[in-house]
Amino acid sequence: MQQGGPPLERGSTVVDLLPAVIIDATMARPFPTLRDLWSYRDLLAILTWRDVAVRYKQTVFGVGWALLQPLLMTVVFSLLFGRLARLPSDDLPYPLFALAGLVVWGFFSAAVTNGGNSLIGNASLITKVHFPRLLIPCAAVGAALVDFAIGVGLLLLLGVYYRLPPGAHLLLLPVVAVLLSLLAGAIALWMAALNVKYRDVRYALPFILQFWMFASPVIYPLSLVPPHWRWLMVLNPLTGIIETMRVAFGGSRLSVPGLLCATVVTSVVFVYALYSFQRMERDFADLV
Secondary structure, three states, rough: OOOOOOOOOOOOOOHHOOOOEOOOOOOOOOOOOOHHHHOOOHHHHHHHHHHHHHHHOOOOHHHHHHHHHHHHHHHHHHHHHHHOOOOOOOOOOOOHHHHHHHHHHHHHHHHHHHHOOHHHHHHHHHHHHHOOHHHHHHHHHHHHHHHHHHHHHHHHHHHOOOOOOHHHHHHHHHHHHHHHHHHHHHHHHHHHHHHHHHHHHHHHHHHHHHHHHHHHHHHHHHHHHHHHHHHHHHHHHHHHHHHHHHHHHHOOOOOOHHHHHHHHHHHHHHHHHHHHHHHHHHHHHHHH
């Protein structure tokens, strides 16, 4: 992008004084710059608020659905897997154990699903207005953070109910939030870019997420996995994130290798997703 403007002359109109903006696909960079994103921060806030408002528009319970969904799923899982199957829960009450996994998974699933379909759903905006397309999937991730914050509040209340008040381990919560946002944002960016070119992605994504949920310790602990398969589970970045989330709310000892593995894998996936998205962005207006 190049910016410049004509010199101030007598008799010039307002339009004449506006800077000229030349958009050239050959000037695309491998990664977006923070300066570009910061320049459009107001637009990101507007898109995020729009996604939140649209999600709960004309609903009776409104944002209350963000509270009811994980709560009802926790009750179901607690009855099926906590009482009937008697799965271990790493020294946590099973409802708190299950809710911690569901809050993480609910955010990840919503962010990836909505972010993966966001470019297709904003086709008219992409073809008519120039701005970093990166903002659209990021807005979907930001909107999912509202539900995540509500889920964290529910976890705090449930912890008080089970006499597990917040302690120093709660300082791990920002680490979980940052890692989870980066991972969800990376997958959302990658799926959104692929969805523009291959519309099969929108149909395959629900199956991928369903498989990913059962491959993550959402409703069962990592200790339940046989030792010779556990290393494969640790390569899943959601494993370290979910386990750390449970530690933050009073779970067992923190697995430092699992958290480090989640950090490394998330960082690699995030960098690749940014590069892939930026490389395909120039064709979005033609394909969407």
